[in-house]
Amino acid sequence: RFFETCAEIARRAKVPVQFHFLVGQASGLVFPQVRNLVRRIVGDSVVVHKHQNYHNYMRVIAECDLFLNPFPFGNTNGIVDTVWAGLIGVCKTGREVHEHIDEGMFRRLGFPEWTIARTREDYVEAALRLIDDRSEREALTAKLAGPQAIEKLIFKGRPEILGERMLGLWNEKLDTAAWREQRASGAEILAPAEQARTAEDCLRRCQDALRRHPLRFDVAHGAAMLLMKWHLIDAVDTLWQQAVERQPEAREPRLYRFLHVIASGRLQEGFQLRLAAVKDWPWRRRTTAQPPSAYPAWTGQPLAGKRIVIWSEFGLGDEIFFLRFARILRERAGAASVTVLCQTPLKTLFAASGEANAVVAAEDSATLPEHDYWVYPHDIPAWLPLSLDALPTSVPYLRVPQEAGRYALPGRYGALKVGIVFRGEPNHENDRSRSLPGLSMLDPLFGHAEVDFYSLQKGSGAQEAAVHAAQRSNFYDIGVTAETMLDTARAVACLDLVITVDTSVAHLAGALGKPTWLLLPAYADWRWHYARDDSPWYPTVMLFRHPFRGGWGEVVTRLNGHLLARIAAREAGRAAAREAPRESATRGKGAGAPRRAGLTLPSSLP
Template sequence: MPASAAELIVDGLAHHRAHRLEEAATRFQAATDRDPRAAQAWRMLGLISQQQGRFADSLEPTRRALALERSASDLSNLANALTCLGRVEEALAAATEAADLDPALPAAQANLGVALRALGHREAAVDRFRRAAELEPRSAEAHANLGVALTELGHLQAAEAALETALTLAPSWADGWYNLGNARLRQLHLPQAEAAYRRAIALAPGHADAHANLAATHKALGRQDLALAHSADAARLRPGDPQVLQNHALTLAEFGRHADAAPVYEAAIALDPTIASLHTNLGSALQEWARTRNDTGVLPLLDRAILGHLAAIALDPGLLAARSNLGLALLARGRFAEATQAFEDAIARWPQVASLYSNLGQCLCDLKRYPEAEAACLRALELDAGMAEAWSTLGNVLVGRREHTQAEIAYRRAVELRPDMAGGWCNLGVALFRENRAAEAEAAYEQALALDPNLADAHWNQALVRLQRGDYAKGFDQYEWRLKRPGRLRDEAQFRQPLWDGSDLGGAAILVHAEQGFGDALQCVRFLPQVAARGGRVVLQARAPLKRLLERASGVDTFVTDGEAPPEVACRLPLFSLPRLFARDLAALPGQSPYLSADPELAAVWRMRMEGLSRAVPQGLADTAPSGEDGRRAWRASPLRVGIVWSGNVSSEVEQGRSIPLIAFSPLARPGVRLVSLQKGDGLEQLATAPFEVLDLGSDYLDGDFADTAAVLANLDLLVTCDTAAVHLAGALGLPTWLAISTVPDWRWLEARADSPWYPSVRIFRQQVRGEWGGVFAAMAEALLSSTTENADG
């Protein structure tokens, strides 16, 4: 006859004791079929489901058992299942009832502790775990639960003792060793933590958390290879856990392997795109990866970083790291206005974070909003006087305002606070160089490069020191680093052709493109015949005002303006990379001279115009000025026609005191000399108040291009100019030119020379005291007196 429910339960219990869970479950299910009121059978079905990890399946049989008999053990089992299912509030209610029904039931106390801990009530959980351990002192799990909760509360010595007790009872328990390692790691008992994690891994090689925390231990001990190896093991063992992947990526990033960290972050994001920290950490890794590169590949990396930070902010608008890093990425990308807004938005949320003000200061400095930039830096230093970055940024602001002495003080404070700050040393070098302290500047650049051999700005600035002293071989080699400077990379990204290495071109077309200012282009077109001599068909690309002048230049096959698509070419080279190939020393200069010429027909047109112009005479002198035919005869009779240029682009980075007040030219306004204004742009307004006569060439000249300027120069005897494009044009034309330069001149005028190897027709007059032009123009006036006397004698 069929077995009774009682007999099936007895048989099922025997199978259960023998760990034959499927056979046991079959017997208990059959018992409930025989007798739906068999509480023991329902209880065991629920327990077996839990033992098999099927917690949802355990709920119904456990509740059926409780409906038949309100048992503390059943309530405790129900609480355990609910906790494992994440239904913690329900678990807390069941575990509380179980503990109330039977305060001496260890499992009830333990499950109540688990529910309390899951809800963040750690102190209450510790009390329950301690009670469970007292009720069942031989339970390793009870002591382990107590140890874990004490670790989370920071009671680390007590936690370690509880966990050691657990492991005395169960020495082969991998999780116990893992938890003991955590308690030791929190106390920075690193060798002891390492030993515990290693024991956990020996017992359970697939224990991902033990590998992850052993990686953290090795990281704290400075063992990079071991840290990375165990971090990678954790990620390999748990590839579907975004937090484990994030921890591995953070380890990679901490050891500078940002390129390797980025795809790990991306894999974690693919698993869970809702975690904001993943997106901003990816952005940070991409930014740091970009710092290690000196090519146009940094631009897409920064663009991806910006998108990552924006995604993080969309998920968590209150994530400070995302907003700060967004600003830094925009700043690195050259999007200064957007970066400014990002930092201002962050400051509105976190007004006490010093770094936000420092970074805002750099954005404002790049926008040349110097008073606001200084205020931001000072606020950063008010919040944190020891922030080296803020001192360095303040130095940048002061350099922008040409307050180099004060900038030096700020930079020295920055590197004193952070001697490993390569950018701070480079910035200090800039301030020293602009104080005409080249040797000290070079020492600062050397220090910067010792700290960061790939710092493009330091290489470029050191190149300027070497070029200034005439070391062209080293100087022009290092000058190539200008192409890797952050701002320049944005320009280089538009080109797809390879750079020319100077080899024979075999008749192929080469794009030679202008860079920097007009003067730089005029200086370097001298080398184009040498490019053509190496078998190249030269396509010259430059700004439109140079077109009419340079399309006629020797060596130019085709001229295209900036923004105009060039014809198909095999390779390219920026114009200022040509000296590296063709001017390895001063003896290689000047090559052919003059190497540009004015259009004869245009020169004739300007001669007629200049003869027909009246003089621009200051108010009060008009009654002495000849006009009409008298004016034309006066022009033709002028023994010496002298063009003057007194100002460059005053907002240019290279301005640094090169422009001169027009009033300083007064000593040149003497009998027998006719001054002609070739000035355009900044400084032109000074003509209206000049206390001496200057011929104003009018709107035809102001609206003209460099071909017009060359044509005007062809009708002059001499040009007197500050350091601007005019000196390069006049030098290229071979016109006698007197150049007035400040105490801190541009590198190309070398040191202490009165001549220029670049332009044989240029004579240099050097300022002796910063800002004092009187001595320069007194010397010019004396030289001019000799010239006019010689003309008169002739």
């Protein structure tokens, strides 16, 4: 609602208003999506700035006249920066903790009471007052803003009051075993289960911990991870089912329950649980384009002779994964026509692949003709029965258009060509587990002189790839030149193998049918399921899982062994190919001799 509030302020202001949004960590492919979202809601009077260094960031702030503190989650650091730069502003207080902090900072700074809004309407009125009344704004700025105000905010008063109050609360508590138990972390509570020597003992100790702490999600999650180490899948199933029964409205137990059910291979059951869990999510949480209201969402109705549009949802990898359903909806469900609405970087590639009857970029969703139904891709398996062991044949379902041409890979003729992606987007919720600590983890692979390696890394990790390219003669950084998803697809098509962590490149390579070795964290995304080293979704993908006990080094050792075997098989194949012409020639000489011996020569020859 903050964006909508800004749009209202711009409409009602008596003077033209230009908003400057300084978005942290917005770069690469993420930035255009953020920029387009802000512009679509707020309007054209917006400048959205990429993530930048602090000097440039403060320069932009200093050129503004006032600041609007975002809600409902506030912006504590932003208040410090904007007030230091000499700006007065507006905040909104409310139920969120950060809103209370903002309110407290405004009061400590001495800002007028009317700048602390309690409702959205008050917020709009306060902003308009600062915008329209220049003399009042400048007077407040001169009196209350600037470095001296921050000195007062941070360095005046008695911060030890907090410590004194906390000590008092502590002394009020009795140091009993029950109190120590309640204060214990999830790891401390589960320490006995962590030390179990057998699966049965681990299960018993986890169940004991859950009986003592039935409402602690950290205990339930930790217990599930321990049970997974022992491959006690049924016990994990029971754990999450009971967690949901105890707290039916809590988000986390429902989330982990449906993820577990899907990862276990019970697709339709899991996706139906997912559908129930996310049904109240606002559309902006799932997509950048508002779904249509002129025709209904598909909820399993017969599709024979009908037109349906698969709506854009979540990340690029998600959309690549679910593109397969365009064909499935036609062939399995009888749809007459399937349109795919996708993020802009994927449009050209999706259109060239021919899986959908039409492909439209999400930013052009207003141009879509009316269909009979629309559907979020994650909702399709909730209504379309699928068996994990008998998925429809679909790979490859991405194809590089012929007119795009081959990607001009550098390197040596005849070398095994291997693509590398070692890190995902840092703001991904599981990036700490899915990404490698650094590119140097793969150095044992890079020592093979018979192989040329090509970094497809974008964003985070690109600098490491550049350093490796400068240091190693068989390592090339092509991520810097692959500007579009189509460029990346062209490059992947020219490779012999792709080694990647769980990013959109894994889905791109898998959908192209390219041999791919995928490095996975111990607890991986639902798409890769449990305890298997192949993917039913991508037949050319081989899975290398991080052990529950151990580190990435063990995974790299296994990778290296497979790479050595691939190199050896390649050399054996070449040797056989070189030997084949010699054997053919030898057979040719032997076969010709008897025929010459059987010739009858005329007696007239000399």
